[in-house]
Amino acid sequence: MKTFELLPEETKPYALKIAGEIDMNNYESILTLGHNTQRAISQFSDRVLYHIKNRDITKVGNTLQQLVDTITSVKVEESDTNLLSRFFKKKSAPSPERTMHYERASIQIERIELQLHRAQKQLLEDIEVLNEMYRLNQSYHDELSVILAAGELKQYDFTSRELPRIEAMAAQDPQSLAPQAFEDAKNQLQRLDQRLYDLQIARELTVQAAPQIRMIQQSNQVLSEKIQTSLMTTIPLWKNQIALLISSQRDRQRADLHRRLASAEQRMEAHFDATELQQTQQRLLADVEETLLLQGQSSVQQAQIEREMRNLSRDL
Numbered sequence: 001m002k003t004f005e006l007l008p009e010e011t012k013p014y015a016l017k018i019a020g021e022i023d024m025n026n027y028e029s030i031l032t033l034g035h036n037t038q039r040a041i042s043q044f045s046d047r048v049l050y051h052i053k054n055r056d057i058t059k060v061g062n063t064l065q066q067l068v069d070t071i072t073s074v075k076v077e078e079s080d081t082n083l084l085s086r087f088f089k090k091k092s093a094p095s096p097e098r099t100m101h102y103e104r105a106s107i108q109i110e111r112i113e114l115q116l117h118r119a120q121k122q123l124l125e126d127i128e129v130l131n132e133m134y135r136l137n138q139s140y141h142d143e144l145s146v147i148l149a150a151g152e153l154k155q156y157d158f159t160s161r162e163l164p165r166i167e168a169m170a171a172q173d174p175q176s177l178a179p180q181a182f183e184d185a186k187n188q189l190q191r192l193d194q195r196l197y198d199l200q201i202a203r204e205l206t207v208q209a210a211p212q213i214r215m216i217q218q219s220n221q222v223l224s225e226k227i228q229t230s231l232m233t234t235i236p237l238w239k240n241q242i243a244l245l246i247s248s249q250r251d252r253q254r255a256d257l258h259r260r261l262a263s264a265e266q267r268m269e270a271h272f273d274a275t276e277l278q279q280t281q282q283r284l285l286a287d288v289e290e291t292l293l294l295q296g297q298s299s300v301q302q303a304q305i306e307r308e309m310r311n312l313s314r315d316l
Contacts, residue, residue, distance in 0.1 A: 004149035011146050018150035022192075024158055030191050034147040038202045041140050045205060048133060048213065060123075060223065063115045064288050067230075070108045071285055074101075074242070099246060106242050113235060116227050123224040130217040137213065141206040144199055151196045158189060226291040234287055 004015055023029040163185055170182040 003145060003152055007145060007149055011142070012149075015146045015149040015153065018147060019153040019157075022150065022154045024154070024162065024185070024188050024192070027188070027191070030188065030195055033151055033192075033195050034144060034199045034202070037140060037143050037147060038199065041144075041202050041205060044133075044136060044140065045209065048209060051129065051133070060119045060227075063112060063119060064291055067109070067112045067116075067288050068285060070105055070112065071238070071288075074105050099250065102242055102246050106239060106246070109235065109239060109242075113231065116231055120224050120227045120231070123220045123227070127217055127220050127224070130213055130220070134210065134213045134217070137206050137209050141203060141210075144203040144206065148196060148199050148203065151192060151199065155189070155192055155196065158185075158192075163189065223291065226287065230287050230291070234283055 004012065007015060021029075022033060163182075166178070166182050166185045170178040172178070
């Protein structure tokens with residue numbers, strides 16, 4: 001009765017209808033109560049488990065690690081940044097090899113950017129799938145609540161009205177088939193009680209699955225937001241500063257080739273400050289390392305959720 005009282009008003013007539021269709025004289029009527037929904041939940045739990053098992057976020061971690069390796073490979077020397085110092089102190093010109101290294105790093109970053117875009121797209125698609133799973137899980141929970149309410153109504157009605165009547169008939173005529181009818185009625189009531197217990201276990205699965213789904217979804221959202229920060233803010237800034245550095249390197253190489261101070265002074269507009277790049281690299285590394293940490297935590301969390309979902313599926 002308690003479950004029925006907790007139902008939304010609009011679903012109570014449906015519960016009453018199901019209760020009226022339960023035939024206590026029919027074993028199959030009790031056995032099949034909520035069977036389709038219970039089977040759907042079992043299949044749903046398998047689907048959630050499959051999704052968790054095939055949610056490979058290690059690729060995101062590998063891509064982020066490539067980003068870290070590429071960034072840390074860029075070492076800016078003081079001679080790369082001080083154009084006048086190169087001429088007045090007659091330091092050696094920047095080597096073409098160093099410029100090529102910066103160019104290769106820039107190209108590698110662009111490739112990693114594409115991989116991160118794809119990873120973020122997959123995470124966003126994953127979030128939408130998990131949203132659909134959550135809604136489906138909610139519908140199963142609500143449907144089972146209605147079926148449980150119907151079963152409890154039937155159980156209460158049969159226990160309070162029908163069973164006493166059958167028991168009285170058995171007491172009045174112990175030499176007839178009435179005592180057996182009473183035993184049959186008690187057995188059917190016991191079967192209904194067991195069926196309701198099984199359905200309660202199935203509903204408990206939906207209750208426990210809901211936070212697991214949300215936990216994975218939250219993990220995806222945090223990872224996606226971190227990747228978004230790198231893609232939209234830090235990486236473009238780093239690329240722009242690397243482009244300035246490459247431009248500065250090329251200008252210095254041309255200036256050294258022509259050995260004209262006037263020409264070099266005109267190119268002071270291309271002067272590059274290593275401090276800005278170093279600060280950007282530190283910021284980018286901090287962002288990526290934080291994202292890597294979240295990815296690692298998500299992997300551990302995923303393994304734990306997978307174990308819990310397996311246990312829930314086994315109980316169901």
